[in-house]
Amino acid sequence: MTKDALTKLSKKVIKMELGNPIITTLVGLVVFYIGLKMFSGGMKSMGNLEHLTFFTHNIPFMFFGGIVMTLLWQSSSLSTTAIIALVASGAIPLPAAIACVLGANLGTTGCVLGANLGTTGTIWLAGLLVSDGMPKGDTLRIAMAHTGVNLFMAASLLPFVHHIARFLGRF
Numbered sequence: 489m490t491k492d493a494l495t496k497l498s499k500k501v502i503k504m505e506l507g508n509p510i511i512t513t514l515v516g517l518v519v520f521y522i523g524l525k526m527f528s529g530g531m532k533s534m535g536n537l538e539h540l541t542f543f544t545h546n547i548p549f550m551f552f553g554g555i556v557m558t559l560l561w562q563s564s565s566l567s568t569t570a571i572i573a574l575v576a577s578g579a580i581p582l583p584a585a586i587a588c589v590l591g592a593n594l595g596t597t598g599c600v601l602g603a604n605l606g607t608t609g610t611i612w613l614a615g616l617l618v619s620d621g622m623p624k625g626d627t628l629r630i631a632m633a634h635t636g637v638n639l640f641m642a643a644s645l646l647p648f649v650h651h652i653a654r655f656l657g658r659f
Contacts, residue, residue, distance in 0.1 A: 544579065551588065552591060555591040571589055586653055
């Protein structure tokens with residue numbers, strides 16, 4: 489390859505214009521997966537969090553922590569990866585992790601808590617990006633359905649996280 493061809497190719501790679509949307513998507517997924525693996529490895533090394541025991545063993549704190557973590561990171565996948573890594577390292581117990589995952593799932597919706605904090609959840613943000621301003625029509629209905637289902641699920645399951653952890657402990 490000539491120097492001009494290499495310069496042109498490097499500019500395309502920097503801009504992520506790889507020519508084919510399928511290749512660009514696959515490259516993005518690979519980079520995302522590698523990032524999650526590195527993040528998970530870093531979180532596993534944080535096994536000694538004794539100074540946070542009050543928080544990590546408190547179900548309501550972990551539930552709201554999952555919501556806040558997802559609202560800040562705008563990624564329930566990243567939040568769930570962090571939670572799984574912390575459970576694997578022994579830093580947080582399973583019932584607290586289940587509560588945190590429920591919170592992370594709710595955090596994707598940008599519930600009332602997110603609106604009060606002046607931020608939006610992932611599903612509401614997606615609606616804002618694809619429409620003009622606040623989601624309308626079917627976009628609004630999808631966001632409301634997602635929020636409602638996740639609120640119902642969290643309200644239904646949160647009181648039973650210890651029972652769910654005991655059941656899951658059998659496997």
